[in-house]
Amino acid sequence: MTGVPKLNPKFSTKRAGTSKVPIINFEVSHHRAVAAVRLLRADKGKAFVDLLNEKANDSGENEMGYVERTLGFSTRHLDDRDIRLVTVIVAGTVRWKRYIDYLIMSLCSEEKVFSNMEPLLLQILRIGFFEILKLNVPAYAVVDENVRLAKVALRPGAGNMVNAILRKLLLLKWMVRRWIRFLGKEEALKLMNWNNSDPYFSLRVNTTNGYTRDDLVNRLEDLQVHYEKSIMDEFVRIREGMQAVLQAGLLKEGMCAVQDESAGFVVSVVDPQPGETIMDCCAAPGGKTLFMASRLAGQGKVSALDINKGRLRILMEAAKCHNLDDIITDIHGDLRLYAKESTVKYDKVLLDAPCSGLGVLSKRADLRWNRQFEDLEELVCLQDELLDSASLLVKPGGVLIYSTCSIDHEENENRVTTFVQRHPEFTPQGVHGYVPAEFITDDGFYSSSPTKHSLDGAFAARLVRSMH
């Protein structure tokens, strides 16, 4: 699978029509070279995917000639194993083509890089993607062999391009695989499409300062910023014009905050009521803290705890700007230590846990390159620890709300399931009546999905503590 030994790497790179007779090139992986050429023919509409299986007959011989003319060098006769690999690679790559092409396109620096790509280069990339995503061929072998094939069959620059794009895929592989596994191919495609498109931004009007959504809409019209009214009363959505909003000082003067409705619905799941005490355990930079505080209508308290002092400072500056600083108290600390020592209990405790952010990739493009599967494993452990700590702060009869901005079951449903196994004093309560029905899962959790709702992905669960 990983190619052939480097024997006397002599070859001719002359193309069809030259007088030189191509000699066998031992440098490239022969089954990949043949697969690339066969895919090229399939793309041109002439090939039959199983043509080469009968290596001894004329059609096979013809194809070897075609390989020679296309690549400018000859491959050795394929053995049975090679032929099987060619069949698997070609059939699989054809079956997954639309999906693979979408991925290749999204990993190219610009769309025109994909649309102008040389046909043979595209086939080599498709093979590499199929091998990485579906055949589990070791990454080093796929990169090495396909880069070499592109260099030899085309030119060194083509090899560099294959190298760059395959390496990008390796960073994303685990995410893409998870999406296919949990969402299916079509839904995974839609999700990637969403993640790669220009994001919407939502603005939440600050009613505490006396503004209404109409006030916000009037200002946006003055600024000629195109908007849409959201399904949530206090929200407006914009695709372009955020710069104009910032420059006009709408955020600084406390008229509105940037907040996605998916986060707004988490606050609806908390359902703050005037007079309640609420602990926001991982509060900074404070989007949800501010919205919860504004829902208390001047009666009640929100404690905003975070381990990050700088982010907590930003939260308190925003609280001042929104006239909510008398409702919000900041606490700097590690929840795990704080919860052990604190004797204060709260009506409601929100744990908006640190997470992979896999629901917000359209806005946080950087995350896709920075997240590794190992991060997910570490985050899951941290989420469990933080849930255990947050639970200590809930009054008897009070509610613990667990939320993330992830769409991954491991960080969402699975954390809740294992939490209630460890803490039988907590019972999950459906979010019916708190958010619209289309955001409620079969298990009664809140879940927003980029592909279903055109919002960021988020999750929330209500867990009620028993009275004893």
Ligand SMILES: C[S@@+](CC[C@H](N)C(=O)[O-])C[C@H]1O[C@@H](n2cnc3c(N)ncnc32)[C@H](O)[C@@H]1O
């Ligand atoms: C998802 S963000 C919270 C976003 C915030 N709720 C909002 O709506 O703006 C997670 C936060 O958890 C904080 N955090 C991480 N580990 C923590 C810990 N052990 N104790 C307290 N806060 C922690 C991070 O500093 C980060 O600000």
